[in-house]
Amino acid sequence: MLETTRTSDTPHDLADAAEAYVARTLHVTIGLRPWPIADQLPPYLSGAYRLMQAELGGVPVLWLLADEPVAPRALQKHIDALGTHWAGTTVAVFRSIPSYVRQRLVQRGIAFVVPGAQLYLPDLGFDFRERTTAPPPEREHLRPSAQLLLLRLLHRTPGGTLTASDVASALGYTLMTMSRAVAELDAAGLIAATKAGRAKTFRLAAGPRETWEAAQSRLRTPVVRRVAVPAVEWGDAPRLRAGLSALAEYSQLAAPVAPARAIGALQAREIEAIRRAVDDRWAIVAREEGEEETEVWSYDPRVLSDGPAVDRLSLFLSLRDDTDERVQAALTEMLRGMSW
Structure with missing residues (x-):
């Protein structure tokens, strides 16, 4: 496994991010272009990914750009289904996925790229991971109260800031429980909280969709x-x-x-x-x-x-x-x- 040091933020578009990350880690340029027969595939395939093709080191590669999370087992089924239309290497590209999902993909031998985080191409002999000065702490799931608060903010993003007392009654929790939930989300970087007198005000740290994607590893089934x-x-x-x-x-x-x-x-x-x-x-x-x-x-x-x-x-x-x-x-x- 090779490592590379994180140097900059990745581009917003997933295709641009994948091209930039491959160029930075492998020092080769790929030109992703739409796969011509993508529109002929069943909706569960064409709707789940942006399907693009590009050669990597002379090897034809089909790139599955997934803007939404996909379970490893479902991804494996999709790759198997695409095998009837594509004989070359298949690589999934995600904007972000939890570390445990990456581990499952590696265990299954599924090639994937997470721009800015990891590039795993077993058929081509590449495994790059970002190096940090210290291993990140093990992520834990949010408490139900914190998860409920976050989902409420994602569904009904307020125009301004809120306090724990603003949401406690509506969510059916005590003020103390909501205060803990605010602190938990703030520590996770999912909301931005500031002290305002005796109260703490907060709002989403980023846009709703970006926050939803960033929170995936901390969210659990209700x-x-x-x-x-x-x-x-x-x-x-x-x-x-x-x-x-x-x-x-x-x-x-x-x-x-x-x-x-x-x-x-x-x-x-x-x-x-x-x-x-x-x-x-x-x-x-x-x-x-x-x-x-x-x-x-x-x-x-x-x-x-x-x-x-x-x-x-x-x-x-x-x-x-x-x-x-x-x-x-x-x-x-x-x-x-x-x-x-």
Whole structure:
């Protein structure tokens, strides 16, 4: 493995960034150009990537420029599908991906480039990684309260600054919990917080889309568990469409036969306590195939939703590891519908 020292920011356009990074690390110039048959491919392929071609060291290479995250297993399936149209080397290009995703790509032998971070081309014998003076600390997931606050800011970016007291009540948390969430997001570089008298004001550190991409390694699925409880058992408890049922609302994906709903963990515990007061044998049980599915979330899904389905960003996090290529294509379609 060779290392190179980071010297400057990468260009904004992913194609320009890839060309510049290859030139800096390998000292060769590539000219990325659109792949002529890209428009003839199924939407789940042509819609997930900008497909470009260029030679590298005399070797024909198909470059898959992904503006949105793609799960390693889904990427492998896409590369396999492209193999019927392309016999040469295939390289995925990402704007940013978490370190654990890079490790999985390396384990699978999938060639990839993250401009400014890493270039891994096993077929050509190249593995460049940026060198830093000290290894970065292990990244941890955000607490549910901090993740909820961040997603709220991404969905409803305020024109000015906010304080913890401005959002605590709306998100269903105490002022102390929201203050901790603000501190956590500030430490992660996802928001910019400043002291203003006795209060701390904050706003997103960058644009919504850039912040969303930067936060990927710290975000986790909101789904704590998936259970089966007949709808009548939930009574009047509001449950939003979730899972593939929600994805069908935001894309061309067909709705599943068995619907999926989401409810907050606190709501689920309250309902369970009420039911057990009547019947001590009552319990929320694991779902069996064909039954209506209820997702119990770490936070109340209603906070981020303004309709009958859960919000797009939380939905993406709940399904991003799904290996079904139709689901991945629908997720890409859904995020493209975001008004960042």
